[in-house]
Amino acid sequence: MSIADSKPTLPDSHVQTYRQNQAYTDVLDGWDPAFYAKYAATLAAVGPGKRVIDVGCGVGQVLKRLQEAGCDAWGVDVSETSIARARQECPNVQVYQGQRLPFPDGHFAGGGAMNVLEHVEEPESFIAELVRVVQPGGRIVLSSPNFLRFFGPGYHPRMIGLRNKWANYRRLIARKRRIREDPSAVRFERIPPIIRPEFHPDDDAIIATNPLEMAHYLGLNGCEIERVECTDRVVNPLLEFLLNATPLRYGMFNAFIVARRR
Helix, strand or coil, X not given: CCCHHHCCCCCCCCXXXXXXXXXXXXXXXXXXXXHHHHHHHHHXXXXXXXXXXXXXXXXXXXXXXXXXXXXXXXXXXXXXXXXXXXXXXXXXXXXXXXXXXXXXXXXXXXXXXXXXXXXXXXXHHHHHHHHHCEEEEEEEEEEEECCCCCECCCCCHHXXXXXXXXXXXXXXXXXXXXXXXXXXXXXXXXXXXXXXXXXXXXXXXXXXXXXXXXXXXXXXXXXXXXXEECCCCCCCHHHHHHHCCCHHHHHECEEEEEEEEC
């Protein structure tokens, strides 16, 4: 069964798409844990014994890695079926409603979300909530696809073809100008999810995530950006340096951002 088979139409709330979606959980459960290696290692760098949260923890692969690194790992997800599976890896997990995180201000030494922001209905509030529960000086890792990529291969309809790549380049330039001239008016672009018989990666995305706006909203919420990269996987160090050495990183692959709360 594909993910699309379990959700042929969208409910009023996009969150409900995942609440009891066993097919989605099964897909997450089958992913190679190495997919999360860079994200988990970057989050675990807060240090052993430190409390860390993975928002949108899925079936718990990242939580397992955090525990192996000695962190006090915590996770939340909107999917009840995924949390049931994640509980086999980590006891500190719970279902939440996808809006306010059920923790006090500054509760964690680090927090992150990987491939989550593109699926939430209010990404601006989501980033604010993630920052809120991290203590001053704490680390934040935010990783999502770059739907405004204009260089290199793509997999989503927004990323494929010269016409779309040219449009993405223009969108990125326009967003950069808006951030400079009218920062308070910046909002993530909402995009319609794609419903088709065979599921493709990020068909269910509803937000055109990109590194410019992700970094902007982290900054608005009191974070200092430490690095913005287009590589969310572990790759050869020389290749990683070359890919991220120029501003072209804003137009390639993914948006992997590491920040520190002031």
